[in-house]
Amino acid sequence: MTFRQTYAPTTLAPARDFWTLRYTTSLDNGSFVVCERSLSGSGAGPNAASASQFVRAEMLSSGYLIRPCDGGGSIIHIVDHLNLEAWSVPDVLRPLYESSKVVAQKMTISALRYIRQLAQESNGELVYGIGRQPAVLRTFSQRLSRGFNDAVNGFGDDGWSTMHCDGAEDIIVAINSTKHLNNISNSLSFLGGVLCAKASMLLQNVPPAVLIRFLREHRSEWADFNVDAYSAATLKAGTFAYPGMRPTRFTGSQIIMPLGHTIEHEEMLEVVRLEGHSLAQEDAFMSRDVHLLQICTGIDENAVGACSELIFAPINEMFPDDAPLVPSGFRVIPVDAKTGDSQDLLTANHRTLDLTSSLEVGPSPENASGNSSANSSSRCILTIAFQFPFENNLQENVAGMACQYVRSVISSVQRVAMAISPSGISPSLGSKLSPGSPEAVTLAQWISQSYTHHLGSELLTIDSLGSNDSVLKLLWDHQDAILCCSLKPQPVFMFANQAGLDMLETTLVALQDITLEKIFDESGRKALCSDFAKLMQQGFACLPSGICLSTMGRHVTYEQAVAWKVFAASEDNNDSSNLHCLAFSFVNWSFV
Structure with missing residues (x-):
């Protein structure tokens, strides 16, 4: 017989405890079985005072089956079947106590991951x-x-x-x-x-x-x-x-x-x-x-x-x-x-x-129209x-x-x-240039078209039948770090692909607080300043290899950086009135 106390995930509801009977045995085929389920009655606990801080939950038939595999190793089966007495928590918390997905994530999957972690550690496959x-x-x-x-x-x-x-x-x-x-x-x-x-x-x-x-x-x-x-x-x-x-x-x-x-x-x-x-x-x-x-x-x-x-x-x-x-x-x-x-x-x-x-801010029209997921x-x-x-x-x-x-x-x-929050509270932060938004799709097209116009080569390999969304996907998954910054006196970043976010160790939201000069070291800033006039005159510039800094303070090396003007789509890409932002591509970057 076992008495088990578990933690509550929040301060809003009491923790759960279990009073169970556990049976362990080994089978003739080499399998190992652990079966467990709750006993009837209140059961025993450390003391009556501590029992008031818990709600008695029920464990239905649960347990483990560990079977040997041919050639070594084993297969483990886990069953978690619980009644966490959801009636005793506020309505907003009940999904945490009723959802099979939550129980699976919190208990079953966590147990399997832990076992797998131990196995790989014992095999020396992990380096710390x-x-x-x-x-x-x-x-x-x-x-x-x-x-x-x-x-x-x-x-x-x-x-x-x-x-x-x-x-x-x-x-x-x-x-x-x-x-x-x-x-x-x-x-x-x-x-x-x-x-x-x-x-x-x-x-x-x-x-x-x-x-x-x-x-x-x-x-x-x-x-x-x-x-x-x-x-x-x-x-x-x-x-x-x-x-x-x-x-x-x-x-x-x-x-x-x-x-x-x-x-x-x-x-x-x-x-x-x-x-x-x-x-x-x-x-x-x-x-x-x-x-x-x-x-x-x-x-x-x-x-x-x-x-x-x-x-x-x-x-x-x-x-x-x-x-x-x-x-x-x-x-x-x-x-x-x-x-x-x-x-x-x-x-x-x-x-x-x-x-x-x-805040009295409603959902955006897109969300209001109904997306149940x-x-x-x-x-x-x-x-x-x-x-x-x-x-x-x-x-x-x-x-x-x-x-x-x-x-x-x-x-x-x-x-x-x-x-x-993607609900439209602050359109300039977060969701406006999130992957998949109309603004991001349009910007991806402008970045690709402007690169081809200035450098005479393709930034992205696009199928002739490819959709606009595929342009964004190719840009987002591009191996080089691609970032866009504004044309303000102190340029700040406004968009980056996944590699760019990884390089700077940041998110799309936090990206918009990072200035251009902040990511370069002293030599990088000098190289950028010396080539900035060339960039603004001919529309692009190639910077030599150098070192930049992530938001976590880590040094990042790159073989080459290419900077170019990004124009909003028009018949004349040289029309300075259509200049939207500056783009940078950091080629073959890696952490030092």
Whole structure:
């Protein structure tokens, strides 16, 4: 007999537990079987007090069958059959507790991926960074995930209790005074505990994968470096080690260093370095950089029912295996839209925010005309949880700071949600030049036609019977990075194909905040300036090989860059009044 507690994915509904009977046996043919199903009755738990935080769910006949294969290896069959008692959650959350797709993505597919990952690691097929063993990196990922889930759920058995936070009914503040992290480092015994501020909210027309990618790539848009520095400094040994409390200027630069990823790239483990410089003269030569260990999951927009997460924790720059981790982060879960969901969510425990319902912006005409598949994924639940270590005498101060900071993050996420929503809130951002839009199709034609006009060769190999959409597809899939920038005094990018986005390590939304000069190093800027007059006079210019920079601070080499004028279609392509933008093609680019 087994008693199992599971985490709730949001702060809006209680977690589930199971009281089951499990039977394990091996068969004569070498197969291995595990069968499990719920027992009747309430069953046993750790104690009555903890049971009040859970809803008893039912496991119907479930289990595993592992069969040996001829020639080695094995085949595994997994059956997950659950009744998660959806009646007990707000209506807007019920798809998470009723959908077979969600259960399959969360449990069945995750288990198969984990098994496959272990198999390839044991075969030596995977190579990881900084010389770490796969098991060590996998442990880091599991510790980050578990720490974040602990913070979101706040189980009493783990020492969590809810405390009051004035004026913040929508933000839950919980405290864990027993969480000294002493099991990891005795030098942290001076800590009074860990405080968590968390909230869940409804987002409309915001793709989860796009939101998480933006938060990952543009941390300066929502995070406060001084808060990161405070958390990092508090976890350092000794009360004297508080560099984060000293005047520090954040440069705005973050460098993401990949450590490893799962086979299908659905999860990435990385170290983020945030560059900071002391403003005090006596500390001018001391580093104020902050390092974060981070996992990013679910950035594949095509995955069915998948949630997207960005979870991070301050870590010592020496990256020790036993480093204490206090994770914070974001989780975005897509849910099916239903009538009345918004009101139901807003009234659930008075702890939920609807970031977009107050904008009074309706769907675009195209969406309003009815696309059921788009509407079904037009809503998602965002859960935010931030943890802060504190000393005993600073509990109230840290609680106030945590509430204020989480409110600031929520406000920043609202701005991001408005920018990336395809509902027409901000036509200049996001969807206007997204792949497949009429504007993008037209621009692809102009780019190709202008290239042929100026250079006398074809940029794209187009079938004579090819449609306009095929031009865009060829441009989007082109192996060279192709980018377009505006003709403003300080040119900013307005479009890039997939290779261009990969080279700059950005998205179509964030692309429009990047200036042309920002991606070139000093020699590249000089080469561009020297050939700019030629570009404007004859319509194109070929730049020599060089180095440019991605938004993540990584160096990118290219064999050649070609720049040309892009004209709007007309009978005379030399008509300067039809000049639309400048295009760049980076040939044979690669990361250094």
